[in-house]
Amino acid sequence: MYCGDETGSFVGDVGSHTSRFGYGGEDCPKYVVPSYVARNKSPDDRARRSPVPNAPHHPRWAEAELASALRQARTDDNSHQPLVDPVAYLAQGDSVQDWDAYEQLWHRIVHPVLASTPGCTYSVGVGAKAMASARRRDLVHRVECLMESLDCPAAFLAPTPMLSAFAYGRQTALVVDVGAGGCVATPVVDGLLLTQAQRRNGRGGDWLGNVTWQALLEQRTIVRPRYQQHASFKPDESAAKNGIFHRWAMQDLMYEFRTSGNVAVPAWWYDETVPFCKSPATEAGDEIVIDPISPGGSESITYELPDGTLVDLTNRVGRDLCRVPELLFTDQVPFVSADQISNSSVLMEHESLTNLPLHKLVHESLAAVGDVDVRKDLAANIVLTGASSLLPNMEQRLSLETSRMTSSAYKCKVLASRHAVERSCAAWIGGSILSSLGSFQQLWLSRTEYEEYGATLAIQRFP
Numbered sequence: 001m002y003c004g005d006e007t008g009s010f011v012g013d014v015g016s017h018t019s020r021f022g023y024g025g026e027d028c029p030k031y032v033v034p035s036y037v038a039r040n041k042s043p044d045d046r047a048r049r050s051p052v053p054n055a056p057h058h059p060r061w062a063e064a065e066l067a068s069a070l071r072q073a074r075t076d077d078n079s080h081q082p083l084v085d086p087v088a089y090l091a092q093g094d095s096v097q098d099w100d101a102y103e104q105l106w107h108r109i110v111h112p113v114l115a116s117t118p119g120c121t122y123s124v125g126v127g128a129k130a131m132a133s134a135r136r137r138d139l140v141h142r143v144e145c146l147m148e149s150l151d152c153p154a155a156f157l158a159p160t161p162m163l164s165a166f167a168y169g170r171q172t173a174l175v176v177d178v179g180a181g182g183c184v185a186t187p188v189v190d191g192l193l194l195t196q197a198q199r200r201n202g203r204g205g206d207w208l209g210n211v212t213w214q215a216l217l218e219q220r221t222i223v224r225p226r227y228q229q230h231a232s233f234k235p236d237e238s239a240a241k242n243g244i245f246h247r248w249a250m251q252d253l254m255y256e257f258r259t260s261g262n263v264a265v266p267a268w269w270y271d272e273t274v275p276f277c278k279s280p281a282t283e284a285g286d287e288i289v290i291d292p293i294s295p296g297g298s299e300s301i302t303y304e305l306p307d308g309t310l311v312d313l314t315n316r317v318g319r320d321l322c323r324v325p326e327l328l329f330t331d332q333v334p335f336v337s338a339d340q341i342s343n344s345s346v347l348m349e350h351e352s353l354t355n356l357p358l359h360k361l362v363h364e365s366l367a368a369v370g371d372v373d374v375r376k377d378l379a380a381n382i383v384l385t386g387a388s389s390l391l392p393n394m395e396q397r398l399s400l401e402t403s404r405m406t407s408s409a410y411k412c413k414v415l416a417s418r419h420a421v422e423r424s425c426a427a428w429i430g431g432s433i434l435s436s437l438g439s440f441q442q443l444w445l446s447r448t449e450y451e452e453y454g455a456t457l458a459i460q461r462f463p
């Protein structure tokens with residue numbers, strides 16, 4: 001009996017924000033879980049630490065779980081230092097941050113699958129990002145984890161851009177992934193990655209969240225995430241307030257704002273004469289002057305934060321907040337100082353990251369491809385994936401801006417599924433398609449091969 005189709009594969013894609021798992025050959029992943037863990041800090045408790053995943057994916061659920069972990073921690077310790085580090089990310093950018101958690105995540109997902117399908121034989125296809133210098137080490141670690149810890153009969157790892165291109169039925173495509181950690185433009189030619197032409201920036205969903213948060217602060221709006229509204233929350237508990245958990249809770253709030261009906265990337269117009277609100281003067285004593293704008297009526301448009309605070313969307317900052325996703329396409333970034341941009345953890349961690357807007361990233365990536373015919377092919381097959389690309393009008397805007405930038409000899413075409421799951425899980429779907437092919441068995445690393453040659457064979461064999 002096999003778990004999946006023919007080859008009996010189980011496919012996983014561990015992203016920096018969301019992880020997806022499911023049977024090869026199926027249309028969409030069975031498990032979509034957040035990529036972070038709640039962990040006990042005390043060594044005794046480490047054994048009992050539990051990854052948050054293993055539940056239906058819902059931010060509210062995860063928040064409730066983490067909030068209860070925080071409350072528990074407070075009752076355990078009078079020093080106001082939570083015993084749990086409430087959110088530690090499994091992966092950041094391309095590399096896995098916490099191998100123990102990575103392993104546990106696989107265990108928590110795969111073991112119930114095996115239990116529910118007795119006698120099941122399975123192989124694993126994993127979508128891994130295109131990696132640069134850390135690739136070898138990362139690849140070896142991943143293979144070891146699958147073979148040693150999960151006891152897989154066979155394993156196969158592939159870069160996510162390649163799989164995303166397959167999901168759209170393309171062997172040659174320029175894959176633009178707008179994820180949580182940033183945007184990555186990767187040319188895939190005949191199923192292989194041109195890593196030297198890959199370009200990435202640090203502007204992703206998390207970055208948009210930070211900018212929105214900063215803009216609200218500049219408008220002097222007090223933003224209180226849900227966990228602070230809990231009766232047991234005491235404002236002096238700075239340990240919780242300044243921790244990763246607080247940042248995570250704020251990100252979640254900003255995500256809600258970003259996906260509300262008021263916010264959109266303007267589709268067809270881009271008036272450069274209407275700049276974003278500049279950072280207000282910071283000299284002491286200066287009052288922030290927020291210009292009122294008249295949208296053709298006296299009616300004010302507001303957005304209600306969870307604590308009931310109303311954000312006015314008709315003034316200058318409010319109007320900018322409604323087009324925050326547009327910052328993916330602008331050179332100048334308001335609300336965030338140049339220092340904050342260059343010191344951002346993502347940018348510091350990956351020296352290869354730039355601060356280019358999305359369309360310039362695509363243009364640079366195309367320009368780095370030497371062969372003109374291939375470049376034309378790539379321009380005609382720009383595949384847009386990643387959950388942050390679900391912001392309204394992204395597809396039209398990217399198409400418009402890339403056409404503007406590239407020579408008229410190129411016909412730029414952006415391919416983006418209208419189906420949200422297909423867009424956000426493109427890499428997983430590509431893995432599912434690949435692993436259900438009859439010839440997939442020739443690609444994987446079998447247990448016998450692993451035992452004979454070790455994980456280093458994976459470096460030579462996997463794309």
Ligand SMILES: Nc1ncnc2c1ncn2[C@@H]1O[C@H](COP(=O)(O)OP(=O)(O)OP(=O)(O)O)[C@@H](O)[C@H]1O
Nearest residue numbers: 015016017018179180181205206255386387388390
């Ligand atoms: N419907 C939506 N509209 C806009 N943004 C969304 C939507 N759904 C999720 N996001 C944002 O997309 C980001 C997650 O994207 P995705 O799931 O592609 O990331 P990932 O693959 O885990 O990350 P990465 O590509 O950086 O490894 C988050 O910042 C989230 O807030």
